[in-house]
Amino acid sequence: MGTALVYDEEMTKYKLLWVDPACKIEVPERLTVSYEALVKNGLCQRCVSIPAREATEAEILLVHSEEYLEGVKKTPYMTLEDLKEFTLQYGDVYFHPNIYHCAKLAVGSALQLCDSVMTGKVRNGMALVRPPGHHSMRSAASGFCVFNNVAIAARYAKQKYGVKRVLIVDWDVHHGQGVQYCFEDDPSVLYFSWHRYEHQKFWPNLRESDYDNVGKEDGAGFNINVPWNKVGMKNSDYLSVFFHLLLPVAYEFCPELVLVCAGFDSAIGDPEGEMCASPDIFAHLTHLLMNLAGGKLCAVLEGGYNLTSLPQSVCQTVQTLLGDPPTRLSDLGAPCESALESLQCVRSAHRQYWSCLRQAAGLPDSHVSAKRIRSAGGEGERTEVGEEEKSAEEQAWPEPPQRVSPPVRCALVLPGGEAPPDGCEQISSREELHPLMLTKLREHFQSELDNCSALASLPSLMTLVEKMEKNEIRNGLAVVHSVTMAMMCVLQHVGDAPSSRTLVVCVGGGSVGSHAREDGKTLTVQISSEDTEKPTGKFYVPVHLKKGCGDASGFMQALLGLLLPLGYQYNPDLVLLVQMPNAGVCGGVWQQLVGVLQGFAQGHVLVLMQEGEQARVGPTASTLLGDPAPPLEHPLQAPLPEDVEAVETLRSRLQSDWSLLQNTGESTA
Ligand code: X5A
Ligand code: ZN
Known part of the structure; x- marks a missing residue:
């Protein structure tokens, strides 16, 4: 039982054609450096290569509206001026004559991966795609995303294979609001996202990205938001959230399929995330999810804009899917106070929905008011960049050690x-x-x-x-x-x-x-x-x-x-x-x-x-x-x-x- 890798060079063939500081980091090289790193590390050769395909219109319509699809469909024939104007309706996204083609391939790649895993051709796998998906909504592009690759894959798996429970783990540093909107009233899809939030000061600046958005109606309890209110989160902060929140809930939910919105802008050096987790943390995050759903795990690339930490993180993820043991994480310090506050808020907000979060009668539910949290710790003290302090991208970190499997x-x-x-x-x-x-x-x-x-x-x-x-x-x-x-x-x-x-x-x-x-x-x-x-x-x-x-x-x-x-x-x-x-x-x-x-x-x-x-x-x-x-x-x-x-x-x-x-x-x- 192998590991699938879905990739098509065609998805490198669109780019930003005008000046837009918000979009300049989303470059074709993101994909080429990731793929080349997999080749260089001998990982590509160990995977089962699965061809990408274009998603059909019916598949895209599993999540998106006809009006929106019709709009995007016209973009290949637009002039530069028309493209710019079309782009203006949406936030932090750009169009290109070839992006519609690539977006169909990105969705199709996620579905091909899903098919390979669900039919038992492989155990798990990763799709390297552009454009990413998790910000796009029913009728809107957003945050470099055109179609919601992972949300479509979840609906597709439910429809085609009768999968009853899908867990979506979004470890990208941004909130996948598109995924949240898609499933907020749906108890069959549990959506988990952690994201840079800074009390709503960080993009996409939505009130509904906060921890108290737990889902609606039947879906209450099936949307889990972990807002990071400071930058600089480390391995120990990420792991704490897995141990004390995601994993207990995930095991209680008992998914039949795990989809990962695998964005690596949550790794060190990323100009968007400004977090400090090392690339090898993704080996551990992957490993910790690999015993859910009988091992059926599909990782689909989302963000990741540092062209050094992105390929390292991709390799860590794929190598773990292939079964190599993660390297040891040394000097894990304590989780930071801000992370613990977020964790506590999410746990309280979800206590009524998950028995694993319910505390014993003798111990009082430690409820913390949002107010106390808001006032704690001051505003973004870790974001201030001093004269001699390095920007996120200039950060240096050791290359992850080679992972050698014994014979x-x-x-x-x-x-x-x-x-x-x-x-x-x-x-x-x-x-x-x-x-x-x-x-x-x-x-x-x-x-x-x-x-x-x-x-x-x-x-x-x-x-x-x-x-x-x-x-x-x-x-x-x-x-x-x-x-x-x-x-x-x-x-x-x-x-x-x-x-x-x-x-x-x-x-x-x-x-x-x-x-x-x-x-x-x-x-x-x-x-x-x-x-x-x-x-x-x-x-x-x-x-x-x-x-x-x-x-x-x-x-x-x-x-x-x-x-x-x-x-x-x-x-x-x-x-x-x-x-x-x-x-x-x-x-x-x-x-x-x-x-x-x-x-x-x-x-x-x-x-x-x-x-x-x-x-x-x-x-x-x-x-x-x-x-x-x-x-x-x-x-x-x-x-x-x-x-x-x-x-x-x-x-x-x-x-x-x-x-x-x-x-x-x-x-x-
Ligand atoms: C997929 C992803 C980020 C958009 C940032 C816009 N999008 N400021 O990481
Ligand atoms: Zn992102």
């Missing part, structure tokens, strides 16, 4: 005689365990070591770990006699390296506290129904869910709101995922966990399972090999209030140590 994606250690699933390498080593390791094991597991099979798989496990360390193998799964013993071996081994960090995720009860240490070499998160071990310090986080790990919504709450922020901030070089005996975790959420955790540690995830509890080996291996996790059941039951409270209590207790856990403006830590 082997997944290796297995299985008890004697069992064959590994297709595509996985089998590891069996006859080497002896290191004597020091044996001594250590004797200290802790005296009685169990009398059983001669107890140690059987450990040498192979250690070989697997070493190969993962050397980047010869990306990830692995070991079925062992005792998961606690195996866990100790692995941690003992990797802990010898000077600054190693292992994120240990234990699913299910049982004692693991003895491995948890406060020296920062491990961060242990244990999710179970047991309330035995008391939380100690910052590096051991026991999450007690009354309903246990079998409850999808409680588990997802812990995964998205707690584990992800902790993991991103900790930035491990290895993830150790342990299925404790009798964990009782339901298959769906387990696979989501295995899928999502691969965004850490350059994909170095090692799964441990106990002998006799191997039912999940097949599905786990498939997710480790890169297959998307299957969608969770719909509708997702609301989580138990006690479980929400448990997660919430932990989150607020830990947020002073782990700032990515914050989701509100006032420091409640």
Whole structure:
């Protein structure tokens, strides 16, 4: 199952023919540099190339009015003067004799991509198009956009394939007001957009781009606006919104298709956005969406005007769609106060529509009045450009590091005689365990070591770990006699390296506290129904869910709101995922966990399972090999209030140590 790339050079063949400062950044080179970067990085060759086509009139009319289509249709025959005048009806857009042709190709590209994904020809893909689409409205061009490529694709997918729920994630730095207008009363399309807003001072200066526009009538709750009221938003601000808003709502919505309005003017160096997120953030944003909708994700280019950060960001996105592990994001700081205020406002505005945002009875809904937010922080203090300060475009940032995939994606250690699933390498080593390791094991597991099979798989496990360390193998799964013993071996081994960090995720009860240490070499998160071990310090986080790990919504709450922020901030070089005996975790959420955790540690995830509890080996291996996790059941039951409270209590207790856990403006830590 591959990744589609839709591109046609024809879409570079129109440009601004007169002087207009508002439009001069929308140049043909945007597309050529993006495509050339994909070629240069060997990504183009790895994609399934899908031809563009012109959209039909019927397809365009899925979103636009006949009058508008008739108007645009005349533009190829207009003189320069006529074109200028036609352009004047609209805001920040230009026409050209060839733009109608290109706009039909842009829509058609999005539809071709949609077809390839929906028919199963590919798993996911990207369309590189001009003109962009998300600003165009039923009867108006706007913001360089002629036809609304993504909105048409959403209607098309619903009509042609019977898709019941479409999620549109608009990570472009502008508000896609055209998409909002198209679906504001439609609960079958969930539209999410973050955008530079600055209290309505930024284009398109609409009151309805604010957080309190949640949708209308049946569509109330299905329009999510995150206004950025300051420029300079960073990776941590973007991630916080994913963890604490978009992802929980998206999982609750349970889309059958994800469309991304993939604008890269939200990246560093962009003259429009003036944000500070690095291009490799798009690898993570993409990865975090790839386990929704069974992996069916179509990214369609929107904005992006810095000719250096745009192609870098496009490559990050496509490489992630292809299955390469995202690079580690180091030094994620705390989200900024302005971002947290926005996040808090959106969460409050949507609390009544989404059970994942509802707070437990004991904890008051922290409602903040718009007034308080408006007055907070002063006006655009980060926008003032001092004499020696650089403009957005002069900003410098390091080129994203090369992403190298190990030659082997997944290796297995299985008890004697069992064959590994297709595509996985089998590891069996006859080497002896290191004597020091044996001594250590004797200290802790005296009685169990009398059983001669107890140690059987450990040498192979250690070989697997070493190969993962050397980047010869990306990830692995070991079925062992005792998961606690195996866990100790692995941690003992990797802990010898000077600054190693292992994120240990234990699913299910049982004692693991003895491995948890406060020296920062491990961060242990244990999710179970047991309330035995008391939380100690910052590096051991026991999450007690009354309903246990079998409850999808409680588990997802812990995964998205707690584990992800902790993991991103900790930035491990290895993830150790342990299925404790009798964990009782339901298959769906387990696979989501295995899928999502691969965004850490350059994909170095090692799964441990106990002998006799191997039912999940097949599905786990498939997710480790890169297959998307299957969608969770719909509708997702609301989580138990006690479980929400448990997660919430932990989150607020830990947020002073782990700032990515914050989701509100006032420091409640
Ligand atoms: C697609 C897109 C931006 C329009 C900016 C007008 N449009 N000032 O990024
Ligand atoms: Zn934009």
